[in-house]
Amino acid sequence: METKVTRLPDGATVVRLLGRLNMVSANSLRDTVDDLVEQGSVRIVVDLSEVVFLDSSGLGALIGGVKATRRHGGDLRIAGPTEQVQLVLQLTNMERILAPHPTIESALQHA
């Protein structure tokens, strides 16, 4: 999985993931979010539009990010889930704490 971090002028951060967010790559996302939170970036949008596969390990890393950012008064939102990602979110009843936003812009408005 590839990760691209973009800091926006308003202080929010977009983390764009490309590839599979699974047992192999979940720790990389945890490290990225932990580093951002440590640096004070606690409003994070994870762009999932190029994530072709999400499993429960990847979901655990996203939930860890939600908890880490909220502890510091921020939040982590997700944008652009693909069909497989939406299936996993629905199966696991994640719509409340990881509500999928269609675009980064829409996620930022709610962040």
Place this chain on the structure above:
Amino acid sequence: MPEPIPHALTMSSPPDDVDTVHSMLSSVWEENSTVPAIDRFSFETALVELASNVMRHADPGSGISCRLAITVFPDRIEATLTDSGKPGDVQLVGRAMPDELSESGRGIPMIRALVDDLDYSREEGSNSWRISRHLRGSDGSKAPE
């Protein structure tokens, strides 16, 4: 109609990991392009959850070897995963999704939601797992028996 031929693979973890399973599934889907997308997503998710579970929990510390066989039948997809690891200590039935802020514990409930059968047996020092999903297609209904 002749019996479909299974796709088979032997893995050693490490260095093999769930990305090895994804690569194998890519070949399976290439050769079976008529399997509907919802069935591909669902089966791939269930199988990767199962393989993750085995690689995480069955490894006695020295790595494990697994044999994976995937068969696409006209009405269903099946996989069997046999591993040399520790006995599977998992509750397969009646396990609910954990609290929404929990970061683990969703693998088995997800598998159960995505496949029609999930079986486990321990024989001659090996664990054997089998999952099977009836093809539902785009309308969500099962294929005729």
